[in-house]
Amino acid sequence: MSSEDDEAPGAPGAGAGGEQLALIREEVRKAKQPRAKPRSWRGVALAPELPVARVLVDKGLLHLDQYFDYAVPEAMDEQAQPGVRVRVRFGARVVKGRREGGELHDGFVIERLPSSDYPGPLAPLAQVLSPEPVLGTALLRLCRAVADRYAGALADVVQLAVPPRRVRPENAAPGEPPPVPAPPAPGGWTRYPTGPGYLEALAGGGSPRAVWTALPGPGWPDELARAMAATLASGRGALAVLPDGRAVARADAALTALLGEGHHVVLTADSGPEERYRRWLAVNRGTVRAVVGTRAAVFAPVRDLGLAALWDDGDSSHAEPHAPQPHARDVLLLRAADEGAGFLLGGHAMTVEGAQLLERRWAAPLTADRERVREAAPLIRTVGDGDQARDAAARAARLPSLAWQVTRDALQHGPVLVQVPRRGYVPRLACERCREPARCAHCAGPLELADAPREGGGTLHCGWCGRPEAAWNCGSCGGTRLRAQVVGARRTADELGRAFPAVPVRTSGRDAVLTRVPDRPALVISTPGAEPVADGPGYAAALLLDGWALLGRPDLRAGEEALRRWLLASALVRPGHEGGTVVALAEPTLRPVQALVRWDPAGHAARELADRAELGFPPVSRMASLTGLPAAVADLLETAELPDDTDVLGPVPLPEAPPGRPRRAGDPPPGERWDRVLLRVRPGNGGALAAALKTAQIARTARRQTDPVRVRIDPPDIG
Template sequence: MSSENDRTGSGAAAPGDVAGEQLALIRDTVRKAKEPRARPRTWRGAKLADPLPVARVLVDKGLLHLDQYFDYAVPEAMDADAQPGVRVRVRFGARVVRGRREGGELHDGFVVDRLTHSDYSGPLAPLAQVLSPEPVLGPDLLRLCRAVADRYAGALADVVQLAVPPRRVRPEGRPSADPLPPPAAPPPGSWTRYRDGTGYLDALAAGAAPRAVWTALPGPHWPRELATALAAALAGGRGALAVLPDRRSVARVDEALTDLLGAGRHVVLTADSGPEERYRSWLAVNRGAVRAVVGTRAAMFAPVRGLGLAALWDDGDSSHAEPHAPQPHARDVLLLRAADEGAAFLLGGPSVTVEGAQLVDSRWASPLAADRDQVRRAAPLVRTVGDADQARDSAARTARLPTLAWGVTRDALRHGPVLVQVPRRGYVPRLACERCREAARCGRCAGPLELGESGPAAGGTLHCGWCGRPEAGWHCAACGATRLRAQVVGARRTADELGRAFPGVPVRTSGRDAVLDRVPGEPALVIATPGAEPVAAGGYAAALLLDGWALLGRPDLRAGEEALRRWLVAASLVRPASGNGTVVVVAEPTLRPVQALVRWDPAGHAVRELAERAELGFPPVSRMASVTGTPAAVADLLRTVELPDGADVLGPVPLPVAPPGSPRRTGEPPPGERWDRVLLRVRPGTGGALAAALKTAQIARIARKAADPVRVRVDPPDIG
């Protein structure tokens, strides 16, 4: 066993003529290069495969300092099965003591190449087992994983774990169906509403690689439009891939694609399919039997043969960010694939992110949008209720819902369902002292106090949101008062209030505990948290977007962009203004995101956000990385890393210390422990150098056996 980068010397040189020693070394090197390579030796002298006795293996360790390939000998009995891309088991970390192999643990790995010889001059350990002759890590997928690992300063083995699903025996033993011939080019359908929409489809069907940022019109047509783009890529004789944020949107595109092309031309890759069915579908793609994939985040690595279109829907959704190391984003992975494989690219959604605006600004992609008259015909009427309006509105002061919202709801319920978007789940998720407005906290762990989701009318109790301890005799530590008020009212409380206000009207809730996919078109109140809005048959008659300040007031660089995206997703489910569809947003109308919603201009909002980011040097104009850990560990990494020229070091700043007993989320310090965070910012074009420098520094700390680890994340989504 040896690293591909290992080199062995012949021992230390004796003192003498340095120039003569160098000349002798050069002659010796040339002589050895001309000599034929000897066949590799194994520790037990087993008979090796011929003519490729060496397997270069990626060992599934996931450690930065072992992020390289290792050479193993291939026994003759494994010659036929140990081909590039297959899963194997190898013994890692073994030693040769007096001619015998000792120690070492068995690890899974992948054969990445077969060679005639190894750079390592010592004996090679043989492959322990070929787990399956099925090649699952092809050269294109391996190259993509390597690019993702380099971009995010991660280990290749970690990326391969994300890209290749766990093995299931039964699907591998079943042959996949024969691939179907390319279908006919689909009709453009509702793509005619967009400028250059028909031209984009024609280019896909002709086998070209157009790249576009698509601002989808509101309404129910986008699943069919996305399916049409996938079908056009298939008609051009190439593969197609669409990544969506959740299973509900995947189901809508799956249904549209099946209706357009029939069954058997695409597969769905989601966690809901179950591990065995998902692996069967993945194998069909890997074998080339199916050339179209629709799925959630993990499908970004789907090994589609001859990829012709990589599409991503709603890239601003946080579901597209992978939580496992090295935490890649689906948008960046698909951008890498499109550039490497020469595929078309389609970034679509009801909103436009700053990253999408940057792709258009750099002319890497073209805008794909509709004219203003088409937008007006498709969009609902948007009305606003600001702070001044609520101050003059007695109903808003007492019941939290302004008179305008009550009136719109009452009129809309005569014609269909009404969607109410609430930024928080639960009954009263956040409470504060009624007198001094100090946040109400648990006397034991200082966690936030909450009111049970059943509410006071059903006997809900005051309890801690961290430790769950009930708080019967609460009083304010600042002023001694005993009465509480709601800081943020949750979805359950809103459902109770509206249910009492509109007796006899069905009330449905959709949130984390139970997400509804669809609701009928009859009059009803549908209370939903952002991202859990169900689709209504025929569209909603109206939508209320409550507590806009809760979204806009977050201490986050993306607060305005994210608020607008959530509003647009909900408002897109409402009937157009010509069908009396109305949206009421409770937020200050002078704010930029609110104005963008009223005008239905997400692209203009993204362009202005991008200009401000460029002026301030914020992502995505610049590249950033966050470094978090104990103060000593962060300082040690900063001393070790060799940053690119012109890099800015922002910090360190202490992260909030979580009280003992509170739950720990990914990337947060343990309760009671202080962590610091440093942001590293570099100019455009030097992001790769920053990632390489951070990875090198991490390896150096591991080699020194530094005690405290440091978390490094390239392009963190939250720098607020």
């Protein structure tokens, strides 16, 4: 239609001029646009613009893993912005055109919209809990990626990422960000051929990715701090995740010594919920741009992330126990790829996942040359089964002559570390005559001695039900005498204390973990992972006892984990040219022992990866485990549209928990049989496998299949 036709007699706007006609057309256009309905809720006016809030409701259920639309009352228009916490009514019913009832749930505003696709009336937001935006775009994107990778619900991941609200920290005025520091000197990174270049790339705004095999000794906290400081010098943020509070304290002290106060915060559970939330808010507001913390800090909302670092990724503490059970390493990999950040995977040991990053050339190796490794490492000596059989002292006592000699000589120069795989006194006992394990007469649990026996031999008790066993006799042969199957840390402390009566004996384990010990002669008995740091140059020697207990576990990662624990303990010992010696009581011909002797964690990880590739084990392949009632597991398998190349391994029945033992996560309920099925797919199909299992779980819920099936992506216990 021409402009003349628009001005024809009788048409709207005839004789009113072009401006009036344009206004009429604009009103018609607005009238045709979809609107949020209703514009008011029971007399309460809604926001005039963007009256719809899309909300993530905090209900971690797979079939509710979506956003829900709510109307925004005009009174909440200003505060109900994306990322803030709100309360909404969920599960309401429509009665005569109105939504009524429903329980109040917390949630987060994801976005504001001009209209909703939902055809019925929208319930309004019940309350804006806080105007503080705590779920930013980048954090939401990371949480969604983690939920998709692990076949979980987004609300569950957000619950891990955003700490509970505390009022006082939110009301406090934000501080001023510290000035950008100058690039640090390379320091200990000069010991690595590519170390100074890595720091230069970070300081220049680059995003280098490396797998760092740290040299033994106390230098790694300072080197990690310098990598973070170089990133801060580029005007970007840095994040370092460590396995426990002791490692965090060392990194915190190094970063404070390098940059001073105010440049970083520590995020751990030890600081308490209010203080932790205050620090988290400082990061979220951009006041602080560097974070050092434990597992939960992997989600810290660091602005303009330039470096994502993880120390000792083989430690089990990095695996989140709550649904959907993500691993900190995988979260940081997703984050580094999404935000274009640098990546640093460090440790004295190397996992097969680290070796895979190198093999795929996603990251570059950051290691020292062999001459430098030999200079920094202690002397490693081994005692195998054959050596102990020929050693008269070893047959009569627990330690061979070599270990006693090394301990005696080292105590003249400093403390000696003794690593024992088990805590307690004698945590495992057996019949002296037939070697049958000693069991409780009430619940069939293992009998043990947690403390040193007193006069009369002490009292046995059950490790499961705690009942004392005053008059034990073997059910197989009738014997009444016991022998130690496994000797614990307390028994070891007793034995060594009697052998060296003038030397103080200190223990470190789950009940009481030491942080540091002074640089003077002492015997330090520790379980793996609880070894304290020795002041000064380090321990004069270390004994790694009962290597068979670590290597003999029925676990795919037994060799890798044994080597990791040995390397962590040995790294605390002085270099060999300063007299530092480590004695490992394990068969010298085994691959992990040879890797310890050569101090070659990278070579061991590469060989392990090659073996996994040949057998089709993770991380070369992606796997999922399904556990539950046999019928429920079969139903899930039938429902799921699995990728074409999926290998279905099983089902196999899960063993029932013995009577009297506390039930653990994943154990079948008493009297029920549970099956487990493993699903394996080739690389590249892990996302499709997770999506298929998640869709199948939602479909089972829609069919009201109430028997649950536990789904875990990349389970650690497939061996």
